[in-house]
Amino acid sequence: MPGAKVSHIIALTTLLLSSLLLKTTAQQDTCSIASLPNPIAQQYADTPTGTLNATLAIVPISLATARDIIPSRFAILENAYRALLPEFPADMYPVLMQAGLDHDIQLAAYNISVPDFQRFGWSFPFIDLLGDGFSSFTWAPAQMISADNQMAINGSRDYGTTVYATEFQPGCNSYEQLQGSSTYFRGQATDNSGIYAKLEFSPLSLGTSNPFPVDFYQNVTNQPIFGDGTRCDRQIRLFNSTLNQGEYAPVPVKGTISSNLEPLGGEGLGDVFGLLIDTPFIEYNGLDCASLKGYQGTGSGD
Numbered sequence: 434m435p436g437a438k439v440s441h442i443i444a445l446t447t448l449l450l451s452s453l454l455l456k457t458t459a460q461q462d463t464c465s466i467a468s469l470p471n472p473i474a475q476q477y478a479d480t481p482t483g484t485l486n487a488t489l490a491i492v493p494i495s496l497a498t499a500r501d502i503i504p505s506r507f508a509i510l511e512n513a514y515r516a517l518l519p520e521f522p523a524d525m526y527p528v529l530m531q532a533g534l535d536h537d538i539q540l541a542a543y544n545i546s547v548p549d550f551q552r553f554g555w556s557f558p559f560i561d562l563l564g565d566g567f568s569s570f571t572w573a574p575a576q577m578i579s580a581d582n583q584m585a586i587n588g589s590r591d592y593g594t595t596v597y598a599t600e601f602q603p604g605c606n607s608y609e610q611l612q613g614s615s616t617y618f619r620g621q622a623t624d625n626s627g628i629y630a631k632l633e634f635s636p637l638s639l640g641t642s643n644p645f646p647v648d649f650y651q652n653v654t655n656q657p658i659f660g661d662g663t664r665c666d667r668q669i670r671l672f673n674s675t676l677n678q679g680e681y682a683p684v685p686v687k688g689t690i691s692s693n694l695e696p697l698g699g700e701g702l703g704d705v706f707g708l709l710i711d712t713p714f715i716e717y718n719g720l721d722c723a724s725l726k727g728y729q730g731t732g733s734g735d
Contacts, residue, residue: 489707
């Protein structure tokens with residue numbers, strides 16, 4: 434993303450020039466990574482690709498709070514998300530939380546790979562960045578990224594996103610199993626900011642419905658991303674992949690998020706609905722935001 438989406442990965446120029454691309458971290462040498470390999474690296478060999486194995490969750494906040502948080506120069510396209518979620522409560526806004534592992538990132542045509550990294554952040558979708566009353570963008574103002582991947586940190590900062598270098602638990606996966614089928618994911622910033630994130634989610638019990646269908650997550654994770662609005666990141670997340678079908682199908686979950694990462698603060702962090710899902714992605718970095726005019730957030734991501 435600049436929030437992510439890789440959101441933040443790394444400008445193509447940086448990918449080609451940095452010697453860091455040819456390294457793997459010591460942590461990855463000693464850690465057992467559960468995520469599956471990147472299945473599209475050769476198919477899109479001239480473009481950065483990878484996988485994002487993540488917990489996604491929707492955190493409803495009041496529209497008034499959203500309006501206070503989101504820069505006043507940007508309108509919120511309320512009609513766009515209500516068309517997708519007609520039962521969503523009135524006067525509320527859906528914040529997206531993403532936490533997980535960016536894995537097996539490659540620029541295959543050049544035999545280049547990027548070390549895995551973890552991240553946590555809030556994303557604010559359905560933003561009218563271009564002022565056309567139509568095109569949906571996602572604002573990613575701040576996130577936490579693995580402290581040992583300076584490249585990913587710098588890539589996110591290039592979009593104007595505030596980034597906190599972070600130590601995560603578990604060390605090299607998208608989440609860890611607790612007793613039973615619950616999962617957890619935690620992060621603590623390595624500076625003196627005190628920024629932290631803690632997640633714990635469990636699969637929905639039989640008969641409990643998820644108010645946010647997979648199509649909605651597909652929509653919001655495929656919106657172009659910006660930080661300060663000078664450049665945009667387009668990350669195409671594939672929801673029709675072998676990584677998220679059959680035995681690897683998305684798992685609807687419900688749980689709690691505790692974090693003081695700005696700008697959300699502590700509102701709306703109680704029980705929230707989410708999804709465990711692994712998606713391949715194709716990344717287009719450093720784009721002119723105006724070139725993405727017309728996006729409604731309805732793309733398939735395929």
